[in-house]
Amino acid sequence: MIELEGVTHRYGEGQPPALDGVSLVIGAGERVALLGPSGAGKSTLLRSIAGLVRPTHGVVRFRGRPVTGASPGELREIRKEIAVIFQEYHLIEPYTALGNVLVGRFGHLPLWRVLLGLFPRADRELARRALAELGLADYAQVPVRRLSGGQRQRVAVARALVQGGAVILGDEPVSNLDPATARMVLELLCERNRREGTTLVLSLHAPELALQFFDRIVVLRAGRVVMDRPAREVTPGDLAAAYGVRTPGAPPGQGGGAGIAGAL
Ligand SMILES: Nc1ncnc2c1ncn2[C@@H]1O[C@H](COP(=O)(O)OP(=O)(O)OP(=O)(O)O)[C@@H](O)[C@H]1O
Numbered sequence: 001m002i003e004l005e006g007v008t009h010r011y012g013e014g015q016p017p018a019l020d021g022v023s024l025v026i027g028a029g030e031r032v033a034l035l036g037p038s039g040a041g042k043s044t045l046l047r048s049i050a051g052l053v054r055p056t057h058g059v060v061r062f063r064g065r066p067v068t069g070a071s072p073g074e075l076r077e078i079r080k081e082i083a084v085i086f087q088e089y090h091l092i093e094p095y096t097a098l099g100n101v102l103v104g105r106f107g108h109l110p111l112w113r114v115l116l117g118l119f120p121r122a123d124r125e126l127a128r129r130a131l132a133e134l135g136l137a138d139y140a141q142v143p144v145r146r147l148s149g150g151q152r153q154r155v156a157v158a159r160a161l162v163q164g165g166a167v168i169l170g171d172e173p174v175s176n177l178d179p180a181t182a183r184m185v186l187e188l189l190c191e192r193n194r195r196e197g198t199t200l201v202l203s204l205h206a207p208e209l210a211l212q213f214f215d216r217i218v219v220l221r222a223g224r225v226v227m228d229r230p231a232r233e234v235t236p237g238d239l240a241a242a243y244g245v246r247t248p249g250a251p252p253g254q255g256g257g258a259g260i261a262g263a264l
């Protein structure tokens with residue numbers, strides 16, 4: 001479904017690479033958690049997959065077709081299939097929560113409907129249902145600028161859910177949520193994966209959530225993949241080592257399990 005071949009990206013001349021020779025193949029229906037310390041390159045990787053960042057070297061392919069170097073028309077087609085939950089949400093401030101969720105349907109509608117705000121009844125229903133599932137039924141008509149951070153984040157998740165593409169990329173999609181709500185949101189995304197085979201690639205800062213909800217763990221550090229393994233084979237000690245955290249008594253590169261949650 002998604003293929004990265006030797007992807008390197010530098011944001012500027014002479015800057016260290018944000019991604020450094022990343023090669024990954026992600027199959028249809030996989031649930032991949034992307035971990036790694038702040039600045040490791042998680043957002044850059046997700047943006048490269050969505051064609052929002054053009055790698056300096058290497059190629060990204062979606063369903064065997066290059067995203068890198070795709071024409072604007074091809075990119076539009078690719079982006080219909082790839083929903084992105086941005087780290088900064090990218091909501092339209094004056095729009096209501098419902099209006100923002102309906103943005104997820106833009107790719108499916110003729111331009112005149114979008115411009116006139118004439119969304120089919122089925123789309124409105126879909127958007128309302130998504131908001132309700134995310135605990136925001138009472139906020140559908142509220143402008144997002146009046147919502148809390150966690151409520152906005154859930155609007156961004158709802159927008160991705162209604163898009164109905166083959167892939168959902170999420171950049172720390174539960175970072176602003178309390179633990180119970182974070183689990184509920186991940187459960188919703190996983191349910192979509194199980195029911196419709198939607199491929200999920202989500203970056204997270206909570207390793208325990210990654211181990212609980214995902215079947216594959218990829219850890220980035222300084223732009224490189226330092227671990228890529230089935231979640232059931234990953235121990236907290238492996239994660240500590242991948243993050244470069246040394247626990248007392250452990251030899252270099254062999255992070256211990258103790259205190260991993262705090263260490264990360
Ligand atoms: N727009 C930008 N311009 C210049 N450098 C950038 C830009 N975005 C990211 N970088 C740099 O690229 C590197 C990787 O950043 P990226 O945002 O991909 O990391 P991340 O793993 O998502 O971090 P975080 O967990 O803090 O979100 C960092 O060193 C960062 O400073």
Ligand SMILES: [Mg+2]
Binds near residue numbers: 042043044087171
């Ligand atoms: Mg990021």
